[in-house]
Amino acid sequence: MTKSVEGGGDSGFRLPAIWIRTLGELTLSYVPDAGVDMIPTRVYPASAEEDWHAHRAHMTEAGHLPMGCGALLVERCSTRLLIDAGHGRISGEELEHFQHAFGHVRDLPESLATLGVDPAELETVAFTHFHGDHTGWARPDAVEDPRSLFTKARWMVGKGELESAPPGTGPILAGQDERTVVVADGTEIADGVRAWSLPGHTPGHTAWILDTGDGREVVAFGDAMHSPVQVQHPDWEVVLDTDRNQAERSRRRLVDYLARDGVYGFGVHFADQQLGTVDGSGRWRPWNDATDASSKLD
Numbered sequence: 001m002t003k004s005v006e007g008g009g010d011s012g013f014r015l016p017a018i019w020i021r022t023l024g025e026l027t028l029s030y031v032p033d034a035g036v037d038m039i040p041t042r043v044y045p046a047s048a049e050e051d052w053h054a055h056r057a058h059m060t061e062a063g064h065l066p067m068g069c070g071a072l073l074v075e076r077c078s079t080r081l082l083i084d085a086g087h088g089r090i091s092g093e094e095l096e097h098f099q100h101a102f103g104h105v106r107d108l109p110e111s112l113a114t115l116g117v118d119p120a121e122l123e124t125v126a127f128t129h130f131h132g133d134h135t136g137w138a139r140p141d142a143v144e145d146p147r148s149l150f151t152k153a154r155w156m157v158g159k160g161e162l163e164s165a166p167p168g169t170g171p172i173l174a175g176q177d178e179r180t181v182v183v184a185d186g187t188e189i190a191d192g193v194r195a196w197s198l199p200g201h202t203p204g205h206t207a208w209i210l211d212t213g214d215g216r217e218v219v220a221f222g223d224a225m226h227s228p229v230q231v232q233h234p235d236w237e238v239v240l241d242t243d244r245n246q247a248e249r250s251r252r253r254l255v256d257y258l259a260r261d262g263v264y265g266f267g268v269h270f271a272d273q274q275l276g277t278v279d280g281s282g283r284w285r286p287w288n289d290a291t292d293a294s295s296k297l298d
Helices: 049-058 108-114 132-138 244-258
Strands: 002-004 019-023 026-038 065-076 079-083 099-104 124-126 154-158 180-183 188-190 193-197 206-211 217-220 263-266 275-278 284-286
Touching: 026 108, 026 132, 026 206, 065 108, 065 132, 065 206, 079 188, 108 132, 124 188, 154 193, 217 244, 244 263, 244 275
Parallel strands: 079 124, 124 154, 154 180, 217 263
Antiparallel strands: 002 019, 019 026, 026 065, 026 099, 065 079, 188 193, 193 206, 206 217, 263 275, 275 284
16 A cells, blocks of 8 residues: 655655555555755765766756655554654754755654654654764754653664764763663564664664565665665765775665565655665666555565
């Protein structure tokens, strides 16, 4: 099943709206927060202007690369959790050198309300990594309540990510010492949700593999890749990768895994083609209602 709460079909260059998709027993809801237009050759410093001529479908008319920032709501049987926590409050003027424009699509709290979700009732938030566009509404200063928007959630964090925080910056997450659970590679944190260590973008970067209950899987892979274009160019490092060689190894592992039968990926920054898979030609194939919604493995 697919339900689009707002917006049209996938285009490749639009910022994503709320959507809901069901695969077997698993229901995924995208919870938008912010959107950013990137400058392609600055995000991917190994690329040149001419490299992007073949990828215009993923770019705006002005030549920028749109990326969404938000979270993924995961529901299966008794499991209900959030993966990442959006960007949080931003001015829209705090641009890095690789960004052209930044602003809210809609606030994550508003998006959760539209989905009928009370953040105070969520008991688990699993993080792919600690960059600010993934921890936003879980930070101590996110809202007036120092417990953050998610007042009683436990924080699931990949092994090595806590140590990646710059010294002297204070806690990244609200109640970090008391609420954080450090998760090793392969750990199942809830029924059908397990950690997959994909380091390189950050030391403890972690993807989350979601079991659909009907033989398929969805990999929420965070910033292991930032655009569908990177599926074809796993050698293109991202400007924020902390270990470029390790990040490339993780991307290649991820692309190989997504090319398996019955495996889908969720790329939070993949504009409006966030859910998809890798086809036989090694390209990103966005979710197709006509074929993917009803498919399953025997």
